[in-house]
Amino acid sequence: MDVRHVAKLAHLEITEDEVALYTPQMAEIVKYVEQLNELDTENVVPMLGGLTAEGEATVTVRDDVPKASLGQKAALSQAPSAVEGHFQVPKVL
Amino acid sequence: MSVLAKTKEVLAEAERLNPQLNNFLSIEHEASLEKAAYLDSVPAERPMHGRAIAVKDNICTRGMRTSCGSRILENYKAHYDATAVERLNAAGAIVIGKTNLDEFAMGSSNENSAFGTVKNPWDVTRVPGGSSGGSAVAVASGVVRAALGSETGGSVRQPASLCGVVGLKVTYGRISRYGLVAFASSLDSIGIFGGSANDAADVLTVIAGRDARDSTSADVAVPDYAATLENEIKGKRIGVPRALFGEGIEPDVRDAVEKSIDNFRSLGCEIVDVELPHAKYGIAVYYIIATAEASSNLARFDGVRYGFRAEDTHKLREMYFKTREEGFGEEVKRRIMLGTYVLSSGYYDAYYSKAQKVRALIKKDYVAAFEKCDAILTPTSPTVAFEIGERTSDPLAMYLSDIYTVSANLAGVPGISIPCGLSSEGLPIGTQLVGNFWSEAELLNFAHVYETAYPLNARPRIFAG
Numbered sequence: 263m264d265v266r267h268v269a270k271l272a273h274l275e276i277t278e279d280e281v282a283l284y285t286p287q288m289a290e291i292v293k294y295v296e297q298l299n300e301l302d303t304e305n306v307v308p309m310l311g312g313l314t315a316e317g318e319a320t321v322t323v324r325d326d327v328p329k330a331s332l333g334q335k336a337a338l339s340q341a342p343s344a345v346e347g348h349f350q351v352p353k354v355l
Numbered sequence: 356m357s358v359l360a361k362t363k364e365v366l367a368e369a370e371r372l373n374p375q376l377n378n379f380l381s382i383e384h385e386a387s388l389e390k391a392a393y394l395d396s397v398p399a400e401r402p403m404h405g406r407a408i409a410v411k412d413n414i415c416t417r418g419m420r421t422s423c424g425s426r427i428l429e430n431y432k433a434h435y436d437a438t439a440v441e442r443l444n445a446a447g448a449i450v451i452g453k454t455n456l457d458e459f460a461m462g463s464s465n466e467n468s469a470f471g472t473v474k475n476p477w478d479v480t481r482v483p484g485g486s487s488g489g490s491a492v493a494v495a496s497g498v499v500r501a502a503l504g505s506e507t508g509g510s511v512r513q514p515a516s517l518c519g520v521v522g523l524k525v526t527y528g529r530i531s532r533y534g535l536v537a538f539a540s541s542l543d544s545i546g547i548f549g550g551s552a553n554d555a556a557d558v559l560t561v562i563a564g565r566d567a568r569d570s571t572s573a574d575v576a577v578p579d580y581a582a583t584l585e586n587e588i589k590g591k592r593i594g595v596p597r598a599l600f601g602e603g604i605e606p607d608v609r610d611a612v613e614k615s616i617d618n619f620r621s622l623g624c625e626i627v628d629v630e631l632p633h634a635k636y637g638i639a640v641y642y643i644i645a646t647a648e649a650s651s652n653l654a655r656f657d658g659v660r661y662g663f664r665a666e667d668t669h670k671l672r673e674m675y676f677k678t679r680e681e682g683f684g685e686e687v688k689r690r691i692m693l694g695t696y697v698l699s700s701g702y703y704d705a706y707y708s709k710a711q712k713v714r715a716l717i718k719k720d721y722v723a724a725f726e727k728c729d730a731i732l733t734p735t736s737p738t739v740a741f742e743i744g745e746r747t748s749d750p751l752a753m754y755l756s757d758i759y760t761v762s763a764n765l766a767g768v769p770g771i772s773i774p775c776g777l778s779s780e781g782l783p784i785g786t787q788l789v790g791n792f793w794s795e796a797e798l799l800n801f802a803h804v805y806e807t808a809y810p811l812n813a814r815p816r817i818f819a820g
Contacts, residue, residue: 272687272695273657275676284689288748289569294751296637298709301716307719309482310713312541312767314792317528324567330705336434342664346780349659354671 263288358449358690360404362391365407365451368819369498373819378473378483378492380412380623381735382452390449400767401447402561408443409502412453413460414545415534416440424458424468424501427656427663427682437534437730439503439562444522444556446561451499454489457685459653460505460538463513463756466747467686474743476815477782481740484514484756485539487546491518493602496547497819501554503562503716504546507538509735509760511546512772516735519774519811521549521802523559524760526792527767528573530559540646542641542764552773552802556580559795565602583796584803591624591801592730593788596631599759603820604737608784612734613784618775618809619732619801628733629724633716635694637698637762638754640717643697643710644765650694656682689750718766725789725791730801731761734784773800774811783811 265284268274276284338344343351366384367509373379387407394405410416413423415433432490438451458465463489465473473488475481476496483492487504491514494502504511506524515522523546530545537543545562564577595616620626643677658664658678666679672798683691697706724731737758746753752787763770769792772785 265692268692268696268699269688271699272684272688272691273672273675273678273679274691275673276688277680280685280688285693288693291642291754292696294484295619295643295697295706295710298636298639298643298713301633301636301713303709303712303716306712306715308708309715310541310711311571312527312764313571314526314528314573314767316793317571317574320565320570320572320574322567322570324766332434336516337660339434340431340661342658342662351659352668352671352674353511354735 263292358394359388359391361405362387362407362449362451363695365498366642369389369452371500371817372496372817374475375479376474376476376492376496377471378455378476379409379452380422380455380470380489381691383419387451388798392399394447400545403443403446403557405635406501406714408448409452409490409499410440410450411456411487411490411504413505413536413743414440415536416453417452419453421453421536422470424456424470424684425687426469427702429663430571431662433534433559435534438531438566440534442562443558445595454493454502456775457486458687459536460486460507460510461649461686461690463753464741464746465489468683472743473480475740476817478740479817480742481782482517482743484517484736484740485512487548488514490548491515491522492519492736494520494550495815496817499548500813501558502548504548505535506544506546506764507542507645508764512600512760512770512785512787513736515548515772517740517783519783519815521555522772523549523555523795523798524763524770525559525563526769527793528571528577529563529769529793529795531572533566533568538654539645540652541648552799552806553581553584556584556799563661564651578796580796580799583800586800588804590625590800592625592627592728593619594627594629594724594731596629596634596731596733598630599634600732603734603758605724605739608734608737609738611784612786615775616732620804620812622804622808626730629727631720631724631762632748633713633720636713636746636763637717638758640713640765641761642754643706644692644695645696645706646690648694650691650698653687653691658680658770665698666736686750714765717762721766721768729797730790733787735787739778739780739782739784759787769795770797771802773802773805775809777813
């Protein structure tokens with residue numbers, strides 16, 4: 263596994279020390295999970311989530327009625343940088 | 356005694372023991388005393404009137420810090436209560452503090468917290484288990500009678516076992532996940548620690564049930580879980596999957612769990628053989644599905660809307676990369692990368708699809724086994740509490756701590772860890788019962804009858820009062 267490439271996909275700027283740490287560890291874990299290949303799963307229907315039959319049967323739709331939202335002040339109150347009602351970030355380009 | 360006087364005592368004990376145990380990340384004096392004074396001014400008619408509760412710090416509490424044990428959320432204060440917390444508050448309970456955990460609930464020892472390791476009150480050189488170690492310790496040390504934790508692969512049952520308390524993992528959909536910071540959404544559930552099965556039952560009765568804000572919470576009736584604790588367990592069938600009692604179990608754990616089987620037999624239960632042929636693949640399936648979901652869920656932590664942002668960055672992408680690099684700890688980054696890898700182009704079918712299929716086989720095993728028994732008994736953890744530092748350099752060895760617990764999360768069934776003895780070194784051991792879907796009342800009934808007949812009769816070295 264190319265740990266540097268995976269880190270880039272995951273938006274992590276990892277260090278050389280981390281590459282040295284993670285490379286053998288992740289190789290070992292990936293090798294461990296590959297034991298699943300000894301099972302023939304050709305005709306198995308995959309389990310996509312955790313829902314029980316009762317969970318599947320639960321009605322989750324509601325009437326489409328507007329409700330009060332969090333509001334701009336509260337939504338911005340935890341931001342590391344907020345200016346004039348907006349989240350502020352460094353230059354995109 | 357007034358609620359106020361009692362709450363003052365609880366807060367004082369939490370404060371006194373915390374320097375030794377490091378299990379609370381925040382202790383909420385002001386809010387707790389205010390609530391206590393209010394409760395003293397109204398009739399004591401609510402089900403949890405004045406009862407002190409500790410809450411894992413990945414469960415949102417309005418106006419209190421919810422750090423997830425992570426630097427990236429160090430100063431985060433939620434705008435809302437999790438549904439479970441809201442229901443506890445409405446029932447008259449008092450959230451006295453937020454408890455330490457492995458960062459984003461990723462770990463089995465609590466050593467992955469950005470705010471230091473939690474110590475086991477039975478032996479402070481040992482881990483309390485994880486990831487809900489702080490909540491387990493809050494109950495084990497006698498500060499509170501009940502605490503909320505969360506489960507993704509055993510994060511309530513395993514620390515309950517290592518700390519000598521009751522730990523309940525519920526059926527997927529039993530308790531709303533609204534306000535529980537997501538780790539692996541198809542596996543996560545809020546769980547409960549109790550000083551006894553009764554303590555856990557009281558909390559479950561209040562917090563269980565459908566919640567429109569969590570579409571995965573199921574519309575299934577909520578009984579009074581305390582009402583059936585004393586039911587007869589004579590004639591109930593307990594399944595024992597002997598093939599799972601193989602290598603890797605410490606002799607003391609094996610002896611104590613075998614004794615618990617004998618004890619259930621003495622209580623009139625019938626012990627039957629069952630098979631869970633795919634359970635041995637549980638850890639492999641778990642570390643694909645849980646990391647895949649985590650890599651997606653944790654993408655939201657990017658330094659824009661809340662939490663930590665790296666300093667001195669000049670471009671957006673650079674800010675994302677540095678914020679996540681500096682904000683997340685070692686294990687969280689390892690899991691995000693594993694999850695990113697198993698979902699990446701060219702590998703998705705080999706890992707993620709394969710794991711979803713084996714997950715289906717694991718669930719099928721349980722469905723078949725529950726045709727032959729009412730609950731399945733195994734150890735909760737193959738070992739007693741291990742030494743701090745013993746497994747930190749070997750992630751795979753740490754992952755195997757959850758060998759007996761992950762399958763229940765994958766299948767969505769409930770489970771409970773019940774204290775069943777002490778090792779020769781005086782460390783607690785848990786026996787685990789896994790039940791069929793929606794069988795929490797039966798599991799609590801088993802636990803209550805067991806602990807009444809075979810109480811632990813021992814206390815940790817560090818204890819309140």
